[in-house]
Amino acid sequence: MSSDDGRPRLAVVGAGPAGLAAALAAAGQGVRVMVIDSAEAPGGQFYRQPAAGLGARRPQALHHQWRTWRRLREGLDRHIAAGLVTHRPDHHVWCVEQRPEGPLSSLGSRRFTVHALRGPAQEDPVEVRADAVLLATGGYEKVLPFPGWTLPGVVTAGGAQAMLKGGLVVSGRTAVVAGTGPLLLPVATGLAAAGVTVAALVESADPKALVRRAGALAGRADKLAEGAGYAVELLRRRVRTLVRHTVVEAHGTDRLEAVTVAELDAGGRVRPGSERRIRCDTLAVGHGMLPHTDLAEALGCRVEPDGTRVWVDDEQRTDVPGAWAAGEITGIGGAALSLAEGHIAGRSAGARLQGREPVPDEWAAAAKSRGELREFLGVLDTVYVPPAHWVDQVTDDTVVCRCEEVTAGAVRVAVAELGAGDVRTVKLLTRAGMGWCQGRMCGPAVAGIAGCAEAVSRRPFARPVPLGVLARAGETAGKPGKPRENEDADDIP
Amino acid sequence: MNPLELADAAPGPAFAVTLDGRELAALPGQTVGAALWAAGVTSWRTTRGESRPRGIFCGIGVCFDCLVTVNDRPNQRACLVPLRPGDAIRTQEGTGHEL
């Protein structure tokens, strides 16, 4: 594809609230942007849309903040029509690298190559070159193990929501929604609206603690009202909410039939004798979110040691020149924060790509919102934490690493008998975290059960990559001085 | 109210796919996982070690629990792969390679 009319180019990875807000802000300044996303349609997790073939005439029934989505979608369409933005759906990015050779970008830094695999089978390689990159890859859900959590019918809370929003399907008739965190509320109300009987919403934290911190929350009355809105909806749909409760076991042989829930005492321990069984065929469970930091890490961006966020400055720049980051990869915070950060990142990148020093006054409103939301979320983070003694509930025969079927008992033996003192050694001794998902699902659980600190796991690639693709990518990128034209090179138009 | 009614969906005509040879109806746009859930199926793989059943877990392509064989290609993520008319879905045992 021909490219050179001299206008600078930005590759945005991720078409969720952060990536879209960033793309619109940068394109609004005349910068050409390519938005690369693994999903079939833009929207990310929050604004995941039903598949086009399903012909949904009322998708907003599954959503909140629909007007904001309309604005994003219309802005995207406008810029696409004007030729400033291209959207590449179904592109799974496995690596972003800074090119060792070639001319410098208009920022004076090395240009970037974004490596992606096209299509649902993720085998067809594509390379995109850009002057700057903006990573907005969002996050995925954290689930801590408990006996029975691998039974079919047990799904992540966000997964239940994604299947509902994207495929208009649910996995059963009676659900329990459990774990901790604000995501449980939209999941419970969404399932109830879709005709599922939500037998209970089981939250291990005590949201009353939020009220005690009301001072810190006063700045975001809108967020408190949002929470209250869900509470009213739950009441209206007769969903029983059990706070300071936790699921201690999921029952069934080949699929989920019931869960046992129990009350937690003030110290976060299960209160003996408080157990009760609830029949259900679906358990939607989550204990918070983790960011997708792989691409940023491989690019060399600074990531906090516990792996919870990519470091950014006030303009949302990472410490790699030419690379910005926004949304949940810079700290979990929900769609509103992702929008504010995306807007700031796009403004900053847009100005700098055109050789202008950005004027922060131009994004004062977004910066104010970002500051307030981060403060608000700082408070939420202290309230919505998993039960302090969750590890006590994980019996030795509970599978912890779902891929390699490593049990909690094996992890404990690695620590107590084989002397493993860190997550890496546990992994080498047990194979926990060495399977298909590369430890994304079991990382926090293995650390918790082993009693070790969580560590950033270095994954060379964000997606499994076919060997043939790797070999060829190495030919173009790995050997400076021997550049090779790649016939799949797909420059920003 | 079911999810299709909630979103006031008017999908294109349903088409046939097979699960281990048995015919199932799928709607245009549905992934393998969505069509199987709609048909009441929640597991379609057994694990390598303990032969335990698995299906959708994360729903967004991260966990690889939902692996399935589609048109003889093993290890496809059911939560990501959209269905086309006539697709042959096969439940998968172990690595999916030892058929």
Ligand SMILES: Cc1cc2nc3c(=O)[nH]c(=O)nc-3n(C[C@H](O)[C@H](O)[C@H](O)COP(=O)(O)OP(=O)(O)OC[C@H]3O[C@@H](n4cnc5c(N)ncnc54)[C@H](O)[C@@H]3O)c2cc1C
């Ligand atoms: C499964 C799930 C469901 C959720 N549902 C809700 C909900 O209903 N309500 C709510 O308030 N919050 C929900 N959340 C929380 C959600 O993370 C935030 O609300 C919000 O979507 C974050 O915006 P973002 O732009 O930072 O990231 P996201 O919205 O996550 O967008 C990131 C985008 O990047 C893409 N991407 C990631 N990695 C790559 C890659 N390597 N290559 C190409 N593309 C990539 C993803 O496919 C996605 O489209 C959910 C989270 C998850 C994980």
Ligand code: FES
């Ligand atoms: S359900 Fe996790 S990858 Fe498909």
